[in-house]
Amino acid sequence: MKKKKILGVLLIILFLVVIPIVAIILLWPGFRTHTFEEQKTYIYGEDIVLDAGDVCYGNSFLCNEVHISTSEWDPKKLGEQEITYTYKYEENTFERKQIIEILDKEAPNIEVEENQIFYCPNKKVYEYHLKAIDNYDGEITDQVKSTLEEKEMLFEVEDSSHNKTQKRVEAIQKDDEKPIISLNGSAQVSIEVNGTYQESGALASDNCDGDLTSKIEIQNNINTKQAGEYKVIYKVKDEFGNEASISRTIYVYQKSQTIIPNGRIVYLTFDDGPGPYTEKLLNTLKQYNVKGTFFVTDQNLSKGYENMIKRAYEEGHTIGLHTKTHDYSQIYSSKEAYFQDLYAIQEKVKNLTGHTSYIIRFPGGSSNTVSRNYDRGTHIMSELTKAVEARGFVYFDWNVSSGDAGETTSTSKVTSNVIDGISRRNPAVVLQHDVKSFSVDAVEAIIQYGLSHGYQFLPLTKTSPTAHHGVNN
Ligand code: ZN
Numbered sequence: 001m002k003k004k005k006i007l008g009v010l011l012i013i014l015f016l017v018v019i020p021i022v023a024i025i026l027l028w029p030g031f032r033t034h035t036f037e038e039q040k041t042y043i044y045g046e047d048i049v050l051d052a053g054d055v056c057y058g059n060s061f062l063c064n065e066v067h068i069s070t071s072e073w074d075p076k077k078l079g080e081q082e083i084t085y086t087y088k089y090e091e092n093t094f095e096r097k098q099i100i101e102i103l104d105k106e107a108p109n110i111e112v113e114e115n116q117i118f119y120c121p122n123k124k125v126y127e128y129h130l131k132a133i134d135n136y137d138g139e140i141t142d143q144v145k146s147t148l149e150e151k152e153m154l155f156e157v158e159d160s161s162h163n164k165t166q167k168r169v170e171a172i173q174k175d176d177e178k179p180i181i182s183l184n185g186s187a188q189v190s191i192e193v194n195g196t197y198q199e200s201g202a203l204a205s206d207n208c209d210g211d212l213t214s215k216i217e218i219q220n221n222i223n224t225k226q227a228g229e230y231k232v233i234y235k236v237k238d239e240f241g242n243e244a245s246i247s248r249t250i251y252v253y254q255k256s257q258t259i260i261p262n263g264r265i266v267y268l269t270f271d272d273g274p275g276p277y278t279e280k281l282l283n284t285l286k287q288y289n290v291k292g293t294f295f296v297t298d299q300n301l302s303k304g305y306e307n308m309i310k311r312a313y314e315e316g317h318t319i320g321l322h323t324k325t326h327d328y329s330q331i332y333s334s335k336e337a338y339f340q341d342l343y344a345i346q347e348k349v350k351n352l353t354g355h356t357s358y359i360i361r362f363p364g365g366s367s368n369t370v371s372r373n374y375d376r377g378t379h380i381m382s383e384l385t386k387a388v389e390a391r392g393f394v395y396f397d398w399n400v401s402s403g404d405a406g407e408t409t410s411t412s413k414v415t416s417n418v419i420d421g422i423s424r425r426n427p428a429v430v431l432q433h434d435v436k437s438f439s440v441d442a443v444e445a446i447i448q449y450g451l452s453h454g455y456q457f458l459p460l461t462k463t464s465p466t467a468h469h470g471v472n473n
């Protein structure tokens with residue numbers, strides 16, 4: 001009896017409590033989430049697909065798809081961010097929160113353009129080209145740390161997520177560049193005999209060693225008591241032993257003094273040769289034992305007649321320097337151009353005669369104005385007339401013109417011009433051109449006149465009257 005009662009009570013409980021509860025549980029409508037993770041990790045750069053879980057609305061027998069919306073989030077932001085999912089079915093809503101973390105796992109990339117990097121003995125590294133790019137931080141070249149080891153250059157960089165990259169490039173020690181040395185002040189300095197040479201020094205720098213000015217060694221052999229050309233040599237070596245040097249030319253000059261000989265003096269001078277008529281002229285001068293002066297050139301016209309320069313020198317005539325090229329546009333373009341041309345003809349004459357001539361005549365004379373066309377307003381004749389003297393040259397103009405440069409082409413007119421001129425001027429410095437046959441042909445009559453009228457013909461020397469015209473440019 002008691003057992004039946006208990007069974008009955010249990011049945012009643014089953015029907016009235018358990019079954020309804022189970023039924024309610026199974027049939028109660030609501031949001032059901034089966035899989036949902038409260039924390040999720042993603043890798044930066046990969047496609048991030050949010051996981052809102054497997055959620056539906058309904059009961060155990062019928063579950064309906066729900067509408068899911070997501071709070072704002074940034075797929076490009078590293079670290080943690082909280083996402084709120086809102087699930088909606090008809091009028092029912094439900095929210096869940098999830099923490100996502102986005103991690104950057106990718107290390108930066110270092111690129112070096114060169115396969116080898118060079119460095120100086122003092123470890124200074126030659127230029128190279130480096131770039132470091134990170135998938136998240138972008139360009140981080142300026143954060144690259146470089147370490148020079150004996151045979152390698154090590155580059156290291158870390159991105160903001162502490163991903164590290166190392167790169168090694170072969171490193172080779174070298175220094176094949178000479179120092180660069182330059183003069184303070186002018187490369188040519190003129191001082192008068194017994195004057196003082198002031199050393200203005202030089203500057204030196206090196207690709208590896210930087211400023212080497214203090215290591216410059218200066219050698220000079222200047223004797224200011226003795227006129228001449230001297231060199232000051234500046235030498236410097238870098239740490240690797242590469243040597244560079246530069247020099248300065250010092251002209252110690254004696255101001256020329258003019259000595260005017262007694263008597264009636266004529267200096268016959270001939271410009272622009274040698275040429276086809278120089279030989280005939282030399283024969284005439286020799287016949288009368290008259291010495292003159294040849295202001296020679298090395299222009300095309302003179303080619304093949306160089307031996308006439310040698311002969312004139314050997315026969316006691318003065319070889320003066322006129323110009324190598326006789327090209328006004330070139331020689332009067334700058335002081336440097338003028339001296340380049342002048343030293344070239346000086347060298348040529350020295351090679352032919354063994355004698356270095358310091359007697360010169362400017363093309364066009366010192367009074368020429370043609371130089372204005374080429375000197376870009378630098379008044380080059382004013383500059384050159386001083387500069388040549390400072391370098392020990394004596395320049396000569398003339399005070400008797402034969403007219404053979406333009407106003408006449410007749411031998412008789414040249415003769416009368418010169419005879420007229422020498423009778424008015426004493427001493428007379430006569431200008432003729434031995435590249436003109438009609439002018440050369442006048443010389444014998446001029447000499448005959450001169451010798452029969454008590455004139456003395458002399459070659460120019462450094463102390464002869466210079467017959468300067470005066471400078472117009
Ligand atoms: Zn000339």
